Amino acid sequence: MEVKIGVQHAPREIVLESGQKPEEVERAVSDALTGAAKLLTLEDEHGRKVMVPADRLAYVELGEPTPRRVGFGAL
DSSP: OEEEEEETTOSSOEEEEOOSOHHHHHHHHHHHHHTSOSEEEEEOTTSOEEEEEGGGEEEEEEEOOOOOOOSGGGO
């Protein structure tokens, strides 16, 4: 699953491929936004952790990754 995280006062969003279930990611975001957790912590497919301060979250977008098209026929 692809997760995009917008961070306040940051020019770029964080994009990661996560092996977590959508419900797990939603629960982690909810906990961060309600104050139960001070950090939003997610793990990508390679085992690396991404931690974002909860008070700096702008948005979180969940979805399936889009396959990249290659070649001139992809226009």
